[in-house]
Amino acid sequence: MTALELNGISKSFKNDEVLSGLSLSADEGETVVIFGPSGTGKTVLLRLISGIYDPDDGDIRLSGSSVIGIAPERRGVGMAFQNFALYPHMEAAENIASPLQARGGTSAQIADKVRDIASLLKIDHVLSHRPKELSNGQKQRTALARALVAGPKILLLDDPLRNVDAKLRFEMRLELPRLLREFQSTTLYVTQDYKEAMALGDRIAVLLDGGFAQVATPEDIYRDPVNIEVAKLFGDPTINLIPSRIVTANGGTHADLAGSPIDLGPGYAHAAGREIYAGIRPEAISISQTATKGALPVELIAVTPLNERVVMLLHLADGTEFFASAPEEGAAGSREHGPAFAGIYPADLLIFARDSGQRIQPQTSNRQTL
Structure with a gap:
């Protein structure tokens, strides 16, 4: 009642x-x-x-x-x-x-x-x-x-x-x-x-x-x-917001992050051509010293231990800053400054219209590993 x-x-x-x-x-x-x-x-x-x-x-x-x-x-x-x-x-x-x-x-x-x-x-x-x-x-x-x-x-x-x-x-x-x-x-x-x-x-x-x-x-x-606005109020570090654009090419739909495409799947085809912010929570990013298929090349700038977690400051190829975080015990291989690779699940991306800040929802569900 x-x-x-x-x-x-x-x-x-x-x-x-x-x-x-x-x-x-x-x-x-x-x-x-x-x-x-x-x-x-x-x-x-x-x-x-x-x-x-x-x-x-x-x-x-x-x-x-x-x-x-x-x-x-x-x-x-x-x-x-x-x-x-x-x-x-x-x-x-x-x-x-x-x-x-x-x-x-x-x-x-x-x-x-x-x-x-x-x-x-x-x-x-x-x-x-x-x-x-x-x-x-x-x-x-x-x-x-x-x-x-x-x-x-x-x-x-x-x-x-x-x-x-x-x-x-x-x-x-x-x-x-x-x-x-x-x-x-x-x-x-x-x-x-x-x-x-x-x-x-x-x-x-x-x-x-x-x-x-x-x-x-x-x-x-x-x-x-x-x-x-709502996304930024929750999380520490706060959500990463990376300027991008939704592009269709070679039969697919992707977001371009500093020259590296992230496959979004067909769910975002309706938003092709739109200027966006690709939102990704720091804890949803995995950092590795070895290249894996589709991983983004990044530069590891700084590593800060915060209690049970480690926060990493990273740069994309164009200098765009973003953060990743990982449990202390799982970050042993992510402490060396220099070139690294960032892996992201496309389904963990939150897509926001750059002009209005409103969320752009996919029309179909999609989850695959970069």
């Missing part, structure tokens, strides 16, 4: 249009990550859903009913902010209990629920502490407990891991999916971290230029981005 529907939502502040005709739906128990660069309106969107702001146009429906004009405390929405937003004069237990007290209930009932959620989030030993006595990790868990304690149907998490240390961020990426499944809340999770988005989201909604550029599973966003 659909738990949340956004239909044509628009919001402006003076002459600055932040969101324009934005639509999205989320099913019960689903986690949808709202992902995008800073300033794209992610927090504004959460505040519209929670009732802090009213949209200029459009409708927001929770469990099938419009909540336009409904007060925030009556929407059944829980929200955790990136800056924790804890009451500084209250102990952690009082902060967590505040949504329950607003709804009413006996002191004993409220205390039981606070203890239960605090135990689940492993902060039951700091319930008597005020925010200034808590670590950032404890503040983050206290804010999350406050958002969860009333069992909201909709949970809004505004980049809650942004201000915590790297170790806790990694731990919470592992723990949060379990917690969210346990509470069965429909969750909208805002982040600027693509790894976080891919780890936590059942689906990712990429917010750009006031609307969703793409809404899909993490795997589909990564492997099948709709345009260059």
Whole structure:
């Protein structure tokens, strides 16, 4: 069942249009990550859903009913902010209990629920502490407990891991999916971290230029981005974009990369003559010191170890730079600077129109090794 529907939502502040005709739906128990660069309106969107702001146009429906004009405390929405937003004069237990007290209930009932959620989030030993006595990790868990304690149907998490240390961020990426499944809340999770988005989201909604550029599973966003903007947001190093042109010759269709043709198969015959960017993820490129059929001649310029991976800077024959990456254990033969060969699966190429940046899709599937 659909738990949340956004239909044509628009919001402006003076002459600055932040969101324009934005639509999205989320099913019960689903986690949808709202992902995008800073300033794209992610927090504004959460505040519209929670009732802090009213949209200029459009409708927001929770469990099938419009909540336009409904007060925030009556929407059944829980929200955790990136800056924790804890009451500084209250102990952690009082902060967590505040949504329950607003709804009413006996002191004993409220205390039981606070203890239960605090135990689940492993902060039951700091319930008597005020925010200034808590670590950032404890503040983050206290804010999350406050958002969860009333069992909201909709949970809004505004980049809650942004201000915590790297170790806790990694731990919470592992723990949060379990917690969210346990509470069965429909969750909208805002982040600027693509790894976080891919780890936590059942689906990712990429917010750009006031609307969703793409809404899909993490795997589909990564492997099948709709345009260059989306493709560049995911991956480290980012996707290689090599200027090229689709050419038909000798009965085949290929992309010319610095004088070396890559056979694209018949799927791209409809795009013959178009100026393109050939997009290829660094991890999809294999580097060898020996020539293989169809491999691109390259110059290996630099090799940089990055934890468990090695990143290689390469030049094509015309000087075009691009990157390849490989697991540390598989890159032993790729460390000598100088001439080398780059192997690519044509099916790993993402073809983008150079004028618009939009993805050009093949009309038939094709996969073969260079």
